[in-house]
Amino acid sequence: MHPALPLAGGSSRSPLSRRLLAGLLPLALLALPLSAPAQQTDDDLPVAEIQTFAEVFERIKRAYVEEIDDGELLRNAMRGMLSELDPHSAYLDADEFESLRESTQGEFGGIGIEVGMENGQLTVITPIDDTPASRAGLEARDQILRIDETPTEGLSLQEAVDLMRGDPGSEITLTILRQGESSPREVSLTRENIRTESVKSELLAPGYGYLRISQFQTRTGDQVAEHLRRLERDGALDGLVLDLRNNPGGVLQAAVAVADAFLDEGLIVYTEGRLADTAMRFSATPDTPAPEVPLVVLINGGSASAAEIVAGALQDQRRGVVMGTESFGKGSVQQIMPLGNGEGLKLTTALYFTPGGRSIQAQGIAPDVQVVRGRVEVTENGRGVREADLEGHLGARGAPRESAEQSERLREDYQLGEALNLLKALNVVRQRDR
Structure with a gap:
């Protein structure tokens, strides 16, 4: 075995290590109060740890099995510094910064x-x-x-x-x-x-709409308003399923705009952090495309962040029934901070809270009605003979029945079928109350 390399003494520091110490130590000393109290305050730079960092940097440069570029080593240090904070904070090089921009643009x-x-x-x-x-x-x-x-x-x-x-x-x-x-x-x-187009819509049955949001991008709020107008071209909706399942989130302002499409007043979401500018509150405006349509919101374990903001706001405001399974629980706010040369930081700076004061972080949104994923199976002898099974039966008059394709889709998606059934039940109750 090769003997271990000796520890570097003060006189054996590399030029890079000396430059690091020369730059960092004066900053640390300037941060110390003139009286130099024994108790270190939160604003003081930890001189001993900075010295240790420079020593580690020197040893890697001198002893690592392969030569490594100074810039790469420093970028790796920044990545490690941020990755140890939480899963969502990160150092972004130029490619990563551009990739993040592309994903929010769709x-x-x-x-x-x-x-x-x-x-x-x-x-x-x-x-x-x-x-x-x-x-x-x-x-x-x-x-x-x-x-x-x-x-x-x-x-x-x-x-x-x-x-x-x-x-x-x-x-x-x-x-x-x-x-x-x-x-x-x-x-x-x-x-x-x-x-990706983040919004899709269709009619599940006459008078009952389906609005799917796959992620929250810059224009998602405008797209939701447009799809609501399309769904209402043939008349007012008796109910709407808002599908946020497997929606990973995205732009905060888009989530606020979507919730605002169904709320005409009240708080949507607020944030709290250490800095004053991270404390924000977002409320609904009176200009609302669908303030009264009965609403069922579908969520599952893949619904995260902005999707949870929308579900939590509609749930706390009693605007709709949240159905499905518990959401992911990503309730932290990340700010994107440019660093120059096209690089940046994604740093967690605050936490989301629903209008009722619930933290989403590591908690998620619990549905009002739990419905797990499943599929309705109809066996060959699962029902008795009906009139429609008899040879030569008379055809139905009046409104046509739902298409076979649409019925098959509802059988394939049990949660969606249950959401439609709940909307129909809610509509029956509303009509009786009039």
């Missing part, structure tokens, strides 16, 4: 998946609608064990995202482990240039 390259770290394991938060990830059947809480041939253990979140990005048309294989399954599976996907 266009980016890759497979269309939102991921995070859960107990140190790369985990799917949600696949984005109409992307390779959603078409391949990836689900919230799937653990990603490998990206092509690279194990994800030990990778940072950004390193994993970088591996999953690539040129449109290129192939990628993910090895995933799903909850409740004993062995992993491989999923092959083809990367695409992801352009």
Whole structure:
């Protein structure tokens, strides 16, 4: 075995180490009060720790098995400093900063998946609608064990995202482990240039609308208002399902605009942090496209951040019934701070609170009506003979029945079917109360 390298003494510091100390120590000394009390205050720079940092930097530069660039080493130090704060704070190099900008604008390259770290394991938060990830059947809480041939253990979140990005048309294989399954599976996907429309709508039945928000982008609030107008072209709605399942969140202002579409007064969300400018309150305005339509909000474990703000506001204001399963519980606010040269910081600066004062962070939104995911199965002999089964029966008159395609969709999506049933029941009660 090779002998251990001796500890560096004061005279053996590298020029870089000396430059670091020369720059950092005067700053630390300037921060100390003139009387130099024994008790260090919160504003003092920790001189001993800065000296230790410079020593560690020097030892890595001198003894690491491969030569490493000074700039790369410092960027890695900044990444580590931020990654140890919480899962959502991060140092963003120029590429990462641009990638974040693209995702909030609704266009980016890759497979269309939102991921995070859960107990140190790369985990799917949600696949984005109409992307390779959603078409391949990836689900919230799937653990990603490998990206092509690279194990994800030990990778940072950004390193994993970088591996999953690539040129449109290129192939990628993910090895995933799903909850409740004993062995992993491989999923092959083809990367695409992801352009996402965050809002979709349709009529589930005459008078009953469906509004799906896949994520909260800059223009989501305007898109929701437009889709509500489309749904009401054939008459006023008797009910609406707002689907926020597997919505990873996004822009705060977009969440406020969506909640405002259904509320004509009252608080929507407020934030609290250490700095005065992080304490914000957002309230509804009287100009509201759909202030009275009966509303059911669908959430699940993939509903996070901005989606939880909307669900929490509508729940606390008793504006709609929240149905599904408990949401993700991401209730922290990140500010994007440019650093120059196209780089930036994503730093957690505050926490979200619902109008009723509930913290979303690590708590999530509990549904008013819990309905787990499922599928309605109809057996061959599941019902008796009906008139419509008899040969030569007379056709129905009046309004047509729901299409077979639509009925099949409701059978495939049990939660959606239950939401529609609840809206119909609410409408019956409203009519009786008139």
